[in-house]
Amino acid sequence: MADDSVTAKRVAIKKMQQPFVMTMSAKRAYREFILLTTIQHPNIIRLLNAFTPDSTLANFREVYLVMELMTHNLHEVIHRLR
Template identity: 55%
Template sequence: MGAQGMVCSANDTVTEQVVAIKKMTNPFQNVVFAKRAYREIKLMKLFNHKNIMGLLNAFTPQRSLKEFQDVYLVMEHMDTALEKNHWE
């Protein structure tokens, strides 16, 4: 759980790889949240580096603009987290 949403790991049944899925709830509820969501998505698509998770897919389960609420980001899975201290 973080400031921008909740993340879990999942198995992609098509590619048979482990992925991370981030749920962004109401990312466009105001201008600040919208800018953060757009910036995150844009940067993840631009960067191609082994230490930066790449964006594999993005989708919303809602079928109409009126229902639109959540965005899911499917990303490369990382085996660690930044808060872990690897030098102990």
């Protein structure tokens, strides 16, 4: 959780560490990025931004996904439905 300095809203940040080292992890990272950018539904969080602190391709190790912050997690939602 973090505060967006531009919008002053709370956001969730997901760190993807070394997402492109192995083929399977690269496919998962790509799939998640595509799904979060293309699906627009009120029950699915939106991707607000994505960035890397790395300045060169040789140092490229991690990607951060900035998403809407939800008030509940999936476990809480499932537990309430029971």
